[in-house]
Amino acid sequence: MPEGHTIHRLAEDHLARFGGRPVRVSSPQGKFSDSAALLDGEVLTGADAHGKHLFLGFGGAGWVHVHLGLFGKLGFGTTPAPPPADTVRLRLVTEGHYADLRGPTTCALITGPEKQAVHDRLGPDPLRTGPGPLRAGGDGERAWARISRSRTTIAALLMDQKVIAGVGNVYRAEVLFRHGIDPYRPGKELTRAEWDAVWADLVALMREGVRHNRIDTVRPEHTPEAMGRPPRVDDHGGEVYVYRRARMACLLCGTEIATASLAARNLFWCPGCQRR
DNA sequence: GCGGAATGTAGAT
DNA sequence: TCTACCTTCCGCT
Numbered sequence: 001m002p003e004g005h006t007i008h009r010l011a012e013d014h015l016a017r018f019g020g021r022p023v024r025v026s027s028p029q030g031k032f033s034d035s036a037a038l039l040d041g042e043v044l045t046g047a048d049a050h051g052k053h054l055f056l057g058f059g060g061a062g063w064v065h066v067h068l069g070l071f072g073k074l075g076f077g078t079t080p081a082p083p084p085a086d087t088v089r090l091r092l093v094t095e096g097h098y099a100d101l102r103g104p105t106t107c108a109l110i111t112g113p114e115k116q117a118v119h120d121r122l123g124p125d126p127l128r129t130g131p132g133p134l135r136a137g138g139d140g141e142r143a144w145a146r147i148s149r150s151r152t153t154i155a156a157l158l159m160d161q162k163v164i165a166g167v168g169n170v171y172r173a174e175v176l177f178r179h180g181i182d183p184y185r186p187g188k189e190l191t192r193a194e195w196d197a198v199w200a201d202l203v204a205l206m207r208e209g210v211r212h213n214r215i216d217t218v219r220p221e222h223t224p225e226a227m228g229r230p231p232r233v234d235d236h237g238g239e240v241y242v243y244r245r246a247r248m249a250c251l252l253c254g255t256e257i258a259t260a261s262l263a264a265r266n267l268f269w270c271p272g273c274q275r276r
Numbered sequence: 277g278c279g280g281a282a283t284g285t286a287g288a289t
Numbered sequence: 290t291c292t293a294c295c296t297t298c299c300g301c302t
Contacts (some may be wrong), residue, residue: 003283052284070284071296087296103296105285161285168283215283243283265284265292 002068004079004166005209006047007054008127010048012210014056015099017076022175023058024093035109038075042093048115051122051165053106064090069105072174075178122165127204127210140199147187147195154182154190155262166201171209173243174217175201181203181265182274189276200271214238222251242268 006272013189025039041060046057054066068074081098084091090101101107112116123137124144143164157163158172167175176183181190209215215238222247223239224230241251246259246268255272 006283008285067284069295073296094281102293105295123293159284172283188281209290264292266282 002052002072003171003206003209003215004049004125004127005206005215006049007052007068007166008049008206008215008269009210010054011049013053014044014047014075014099015091015159017099018092019047020044021094022189024091026084026093028088028092029086031088032107035064038098038109044214049125050119050128050170051125051161053118053122053165054090055118062109063113065106065115065118066090066101066104067106069103072104073102073145074131075100075102086096122161123163125165125204126199127166129203140196143199144192144195147190148192148227152187153184153262154181154187155267157187159263159265164202166206169244169265170215170240171202171217171239173207173217174207174240177241177270177274178217178219183262184241185276213238217241218244218251224251227251242270244268 008184021043022041023039023044027033027035027036031192039061042058042061042214044056045059048055048057052067056064056066058064066074076097076099079093079096081091081093084100085100089104092099124142126140128146129139133208133222146163147154150157156174158167158175159169173183175198179194179203181194181198188210205215205217218239218241222241242257243259244266247256248271250257252272253270253272255270258269258271260267
């Protein structure tokens with residue numbers, strides 16, 4: 001269950017395992033069979049990620065556009081690949097490695113222009129900042145132009161992929177906590193300094209996320225160990241302040257973490273630490 | 277075995 | 290604002 005860091009990591013992992021090699025492509029589940037037949041045996045020439053969208057390039061044959069959605073998973077393994085279960089939408093196999101895709105929202109063969117159209121409708125991605133061919137578009141200024149004019153809550157804006165690409169429910173909750181911002185504050189009521197700090201933090205947190213393949217947001221001085229409290233394990237595998245910690249005591253102030261539903265997603269925040 | 281929930285999005289109303 | 294879609298996993302019977 002992925003936010004942007006997962007997708008960028010998957011792009012790297014695909015390149016490392018399949019890049020520059022001919023790949024056997026199949027769709028055991030069947031829904032991608034026609035395209036898989038077109039790609040079977042082609043060389044994987046590139047992998048790209050923008051927000052939560054993953055693109056696997058097969059030279060002139062086009063790109064496989066993957067979006068995992070809420071349930072999708074990509075799993076890697078070493079050959080021989082096991083007999084494919086009938087939930088596997090896409091299987092890639094090359095010498096030594098295989099990858100299985102299950103449950104994606106999107107798995108489609110698209111052209112270069114179609115790929116560009118996806119980029120065009122996505123906002124800046126904190127993981128595409130800085131120089132380099134894959135980095136264009138990582139511009140917090142573009143996001144600020146939208147946010148600073150919007151009456152929509154900052155919680156909703158951070159989840160809007162047209163405003164900023166790659167942030168999901170965990171990074172949203174955690175970055176707002178780390179900057180003491182109430183999730184219901186309208187975007188236009190953020191200060192420039194607050195937004196600059198939030199953007200810079202997302203860049204740093206999400207890069208860490210790619211490196212460790214999980215979301216950790218708790219500063220070293222706030223870990224239970226550092227604060228002399230019993231260690232704990234969050235069930236999503238990372239160490240966080242508020243995500244899915246409803247009714248537990250805030251690590252910093254002891255206030256009960258609050259939860260509410262906003263645009264059909266669960267929101268978590270600390271009413272003690274986060275201010276309007 | 278069943279029901280619910282889960283790091284998401286598009287499309288209908 | 291709602292519903293549909295895709296899969297896995299966990300807790301409850």
